[in-house]
Amino acid sequence: MIPAPFDYEVAESAEHAVELLGQHDDAKLLAGGHSLLPLMKLRLASPSVLIDIGRVSDLSYVRDAGDRIAIGALTCYEDAHFDETLKSSCPIVAHAAGEVGDPQVRNRGTIGGSVAHGDPASDIPTIMLALNAEFVVRGPTGERTIAAADFFKGVFEVDLAPQEILTEMRVPKTSSGWSYLKFHHRAQDWATVGVAVVLGDGSNNASVALTSMGERPLRAQGVEEALAAGEDPASAARRAAEGTNPVSDPMGSSEYRRQIAPVLTRRALEEALSR
Template sequence: MIPASFDYEVAESVEHALRLLGSDAEAKLIAGGHSLVPALKLRIARPSQLVDIGRLSGLSYVRDAGTQLAIGALTRHKAVRDDPLLQEHCPIVSTTAGMIGDPQVRHRGTIGGSLAHGDPASDLPAVMLALGAEMVVRGPDGERTVPASAFFAGVFETAASAPGHMLVEVRVPKLGDATGWSYLKLRRRAQDWATVGVAALVYRNGGDVVGASVALTNMGGTPVRAQAVEDALAAGASPAEAAAHAAEGTAPSSDTAASAEFRGHLARVLTRRALDEALSR
């Protein structure tokens, strides 16, 4: 399908992009375009103006920020996958980036675009929720830091989708050697969105499990924290016993990829496998 007509502007800086966004409430940002362009073609998105920020090289980086790693919003998925800091200190992020789409998508798509788009079937939002990551959003009133738990507001709706706002940086914690991790998903074809995905982190102290963080992909309108699984593990349940609670409190949809019932089944199976893999690391 052909997109609806729109104006097109190339932003020369973050400030320029924000001015363009502020002058038109229907404007949308575009960088890699792998999230927005399909929506344009289907006319799910009909912006009056596209603001191209793909040339803002200053937003492409991974930096050590003490207890966190700071990732520029325009860092490509391939760069996230290959970055040595992320591979050493937060490998769940680099590994998940390497699972996104296909090589073309990973070479052009950006971490900021994936997160700001707010697609419930996207992989990285669940990982960020499990990590307790922070998103740095810039807007008319300056810059603010939004926790992942408050960033994702609904289907294709995030704290960065408000008029005149822009995601500029993602901050993820450094994981210690005692933290096990896993991201698993099921998809029909290699380049497809996740039918269901599970991000799992297991925290240990002297070999004993002292906590866990589990988040689900495509089990609701936003990434969903599997609180019942975490509570069961904290109460001493085995991974298999805890995983049986994975679908509790979720609202998966039914579509051509899977029914809601089957998604609930997948959530339980993948959560058990993700916990087992996290515990093995």
């Protein structure tokens, strides 16, 4: 399995990457390459130019930014997984980063790559949605920020213009309970279903987001409403599949996913409440 031929450019900075994107039609940014290269090997993607941003070292960081934590887009999963700031101030990100793939994949794959790729089966977008994260995007006219809730549009579809690059993700510091439960068949598999729970200041104020339950990461609105109305977690969790539209694929049928989601949601709520 060999990718189709392409031209290769190295970006020295985010600004340089934006400039290079402007010079080429049909160019793709290459970060860790752990979503893009497998697609290219299968010839499901054959961009004519790859712009390698993997050497832009100043986009790999985790910083305390007051009430938020700023994560550079090129931070690899393994670095996020072991990062002390994330472990103490936003542990769900550190935990979920360690749930992706395996150590080798986590050494190359990046948090920003996962967000920008917009795969509804990946874990990080769901976590970002549950956390109400904010993304920083750089384009030819400067920077803009966008909420996670507005960023994910569809399968592999996100709010990034052809000449834009995601540079940073900002997540809130969390001090209350959280959980990310992922049901998968084998250690390295994508989530058949994943559920992220981040509690607010009480059990009736939780954000709940789902992986692999539709064309993009989804908030489990029914569950959130039920909790807000004072229902107990076990009964609120029964509404987890409401408004979802999961695919049928070799990992499980749509019906199967709709069965698992409420069960995982109940467990995730229980785990979050016990933390």
